[in-house]
Amino acid sequence: MHPSKYTDLAFQKCINPNCGAEFDCAQVLFKCPTCGDLLDIWYHWDKIEVPGKLSEFATRWAGRDNPLDLSGVWRFRELLNFCDDKYKVAIGEGQTILQQNDAVAEYVGMQPGRLYLQYEGLNPSGSFKDNGMAAAFSHAMMVGAKSCACASTGNTSASVALYAHSCGLKCTVFIGSGRIAFGKLSQGMDYGAQTVQIRGDFDDCMRQVQAVCTKLGLYLLNSLNPFRLEGQKTIMYRIIESLRWQAPDWIIVPGGNLGNSSAFGKAFYELKELGLIQQIPRMAIINAAGADTLNHLVNSKKLSWNGGQVNQAIIDQYYSELTARNFSPHTCASAIEIARPVNLKKCLHAIDVCTGVVRAVTDEEICDAKAIVGKYGLGCEPASAATIAGLKQLRAEGIVGTNERVACVLTGHPLKDPNVTVDYHKEKRGPFSNPPIEAPNDLDQIMKLIR
Numbered sequence: 285m286h287p288s289k290y291t292d293l294a295f296q297k298c299i300n301p302n303c304g305a306e307f308d309c310a311q312v313l314f315k316c317p318t319c320g321d322l323l324d325i326w327y328h329w330d331k332i333e334v335p336g337k338l339s340e341f342a343t344r345w346a347g348r349d350n351p352l353d354l355s356g357v358w359r360f361r362e363l364l365n366f367c368d369d370k371y372k373v374a375i376g377e378g379q380t381i382l383q384q385n386d387a388v389a390e391y392v393g394m395q396p397g398r399l400y401l402q403y404e405g406l407n408p409s410g411s412f413k414d415n416g417m418a419a420a421f422s423h424a425m426m427v428g429a430k431s432c433a434c435a436s437t438g439n440t441s442a443s444v445a446l447y448a449h450s451c452g453l454k455c456t457v458f459i460g461s462g463r464i465a466f467g468k469l470s471q472g473m474d475y476g477a478q479t480v481q482i483r484g485d486f487d488d489c490m491r492q493v494q495a496v497c498t499k500l501g502l503y504l505l506n507s508l509n510p511f512r513l514e515g516q517k518t519i520m521y522r523i524i525e526s527l528r529w530q531a532p533d534w535i536i537v538p539g540g541n542l543g544n545s546s547a548f549g550k551a552f553y554e555l556k557e558l559g560l561i562q563q564i565p566r567m568a569i570i571n572a573a574g575a576d577t578l579n580h581l582v583n584s585k586k587l588s589w590n591g592g593q594v595n596q597a598i599i600d601q602y603y604s605e606l607t608a609r610n611f612s613p614h615t616c617a618s619a620i621e622i623a624r625p626v627n628l629k630k631c632l633h634a635i636d637v638c639t640g641v642v643r644a645v646t647d648e649e650i651c652d653a654k655a656i657v658g659k660y661g662l663g664c665e666p667a668s669a670a671t672i673a674g675l676k677q678l679r680a681e682g683i684v685g686t687n688e689r690v691a692c693v694l695t696g697h698p699l700k701d702p703n704v705t706v707d708y709h710k711e712k713r714g715p716f717s718n719p720p721i722e723a724p725n726d727l728d729q730i731m732k733l734i735r
């Protein structure tokens with residue numbers, strides 16, 4: 285590996301305070317080689333020229349003919365400064381919008397003007413994953429990776445497949461057989477990835493892909509890869525940017541493998557440390573009821589970050605209970621159908637940093653909320669709508685105030701999962717179903733049907 289000046293600016297560090305081992309950014313790791321815990325990227329901020337105010341990033345808009353300035357990830361590059369510009373990958377990610385939406389605000393019980401929807405489905409592969417992949421593939425280029433892999437509930441595989449062919453890497457994606465929405469499955473194949481359908485769920489795929497990557501030396505692109513989470517921090521920067529450089533009061537995010545929530549907590553922690561925001565927003569992480577490990581561990585078992593001394597026995601016991609009853613998670617929000625989230629500990633840290641709360645919502649609540657985002661907004665996939673359903677619950681409990689400023693992260697595009705949408709409407713599954721009307725091929729009869 286070519287030593288780069290960038291290795292002086294950033295390093296990898298184990299999140300376990302009892303270990304704290306440090307590694308060069310030029311090393312390819314997805315867990316701490318010393319203790320097996322997760323790794324984070326740390327920066328020598330004193331050596332990085334970070335703008336004095338976040339609003340200084342606005343000047344980047346003038347240079348939109350530079351792909352790095354156009355990228356919604358790399359225009360904040362000083363805040364994820366782990367590699368040289370020549371390795372940076374940008375394919376148009378992060379051109380997403382924050383939409384104020386009063387109709388959805390009314391649905392959840394908030395005052396007009398206070399609810400914002402961050403549409404990450406507008407990314408090139410249709411989900412927020414592209415933010416992380418821009419960063420992780422830049423690291424892959426920096427270390428000269430030739431072949432990569434991921435496990436996925438669908439969106440990661442679509443994003444990896446797209447970035448892999450854009451970067452000239454061979455690519456294999458592991459998905460649970462029958463566990464992935466059709467839009468996502470079609471993308472992986474269309475973008476040229478080798479798709480391996482494992483007879484198992486996401487957690488099985490996650491275990492297998494780690495073993496395959498270790499044995500065959502493939503570059504792993506799941507959110508265990510700490511560089512990926514650096515890219516996902518930028519979703520928060522763009523929300524702040526859209527709010528004219530102010531942080532909202534609340535961020536609401538779906539919880540699956542818990543990479544996003546971890547990245548958001550890190551983003552806010554760093555911005556506060558750097559004096560770039562005054563106050564860290566609160567965060568709500570929303571599980572699906574059929575895949576609610578985080579909700580269970582945090583709310584029932586009182587698991588917490590505890591200064592990094594996470595009570596591993598609670599986690600181990602819960603996971604062995606899941607194994608004993610042969611549990612496999614089930615939810616219509618297949619993106620977050622995960623029982624053993626790999627970023628659990630980082631997420632506990634984020635909850636600590638952001639005074640976070642965790643809730644679980646039913647599939648019915650998810651589908652109704654999704655229909656509302658479709659009817660009044662730009663639409664989203666089921667997992668994304670968990671945020672709206674979760675916010676409705678938090679409003680009913682009085683935890684989020686009617687007048688607080690809230691940003692919900694809508695993680696994926698509505699076309700990702702056409703089946704859930706079609707079933708909800710055609711089969712009249714909920715109060716907001718809007719089924720098609722059968723009509724004879726007759727003008728008068730057709731005209732009578734028009735509302």
Ligand code: F0G
Nearest residue numbers: 436437439440540541542543544695696
């Ligand atoms: N929303 C969507 C649309 C997702 O695809 C995912 C995760 C999440 C939310 C949860 O995010 O894992 O950071 O907590 N999808 C992964 C995948 C697991 O393989 O595509 P998280």
